[in-house]
Amino acid sequence: MRNKGITPQPNELKAPEHIPSRRWILQAAAASFLLSVVPRGMAADGTPSVVAVRVWPSMAYTRVTIESTAPLTFKQFALKDPERLVVDLEGIDINSQLQSLAGKVLPDDPYIQQLRAGRNKPGVVRLVLDMKTETKPQVFTLPPVAEYQHRLVIDLYPAHQDDPLLAFLSDQDKRDTPALTKSETLAQNDASAAKPAEKPKAAERPQAEKQAQPDAVDRNTLKVDRLITVVLDPGHGGEDPGAVGPGGTYEKTVVLAIARRLKTLLEEDPNVRVVLTRDGDYFVPLGTRVKKARAVQADLFMSIHADAALRQDANGSSVFALSDKSATSVQARMLAQSQNAADLIGGVKIDNKNPELARVLMDLTMTSTINDSLKLGKVMLGELSDINRLHKPHVEQAGFAVLKAPDIPSVLVETAFISNPAEEQKLVTEEYQQKMAQALQRGIRKYFAKYPPQPRTKLASN
């Protein structure tokens, strides 16, 4: 979780201190009212200057961010053979920040071969990105939010490939489940949707399906007649560090480490497959996290975070489920707000939001899902209490966007308070990360043993 009030500016993201020139000081003195309205680093005449540049490579997409004191105007065009993207930044001059951009592209960046920045003509800086493969670029600007000033964002998505995670999963699905024809799939879906009582029993299923599931079915144990899919959602990432501890620990780093450990533990069970919504340091919009969980037909969704509060002595673990009304406590509401603000911080182009998601959020038949989520949360609290103090003895409820899959039991776990020096010290150790992962694994196993997932009848969402 993120609390802006205690989040220091991480060093990596820090703009260089502005060293005012003598002339600037005189001008400022002559018009001192400007000081209260002109952001740090801005030239006295209001022209933008670049204060920071960042590159966030990942398999899903690579993001280049150029942060400036005023909105940048730009033109973009693509060139073929070889694949290149050209972005002209207008009304600015090259500076050391822009010059440093080329060096920030890593050799193993999945999409960018190299990047050059240079003065194209007076007042125009040209960025040329040589691509390793054909990409679908999205270039857009974001207004200031939290500690960030204006940002120009260049997102490079693969042109020919869906999300590699989803491609991998669909390959796995082909291996793990019999290929039903489209009409069979639809018939099965229709039957379950319209007349659940008449779903075919195991003995009546098509031969192909039985063959593919040899070790079914004792419903009293964790074993079920199909694979269980668990989606783990390490919070934040990339531009969005989440909360930052007093010792400088990033929430986004700790929660990814715990999620990876939990994935390894859960996959010791051959009936469980685990999908991470992000497996690297890059930003994933909240809506996309939910969409991924729905696309893989998750049986359980767990978002993993570390808490923060203004009071350094705040401590303990918490578990949240979605509330059907507004937040159940002031603190929960505050947390929900700062959590949802992550989309702005990470920078989602609002008009690109998935209308499907908007529909889903409107079309909530969530009461039973929330009940399941509360049961899941209660089991998780029981396990967490073995390794840490509980911040609240009950499952809290709030309007977190990542918990809004209408058909997937979903909880958000605040592992501990990263703002508490003692808990931050624990969170960074491998030993405690493993202990936390083990507690979460036990909770998930107990939940599925007590409440086995239903036979799969749904089509994947689109």
Ligand SMILES: [Zn+2]
């Ligand atoms: Zn968080």
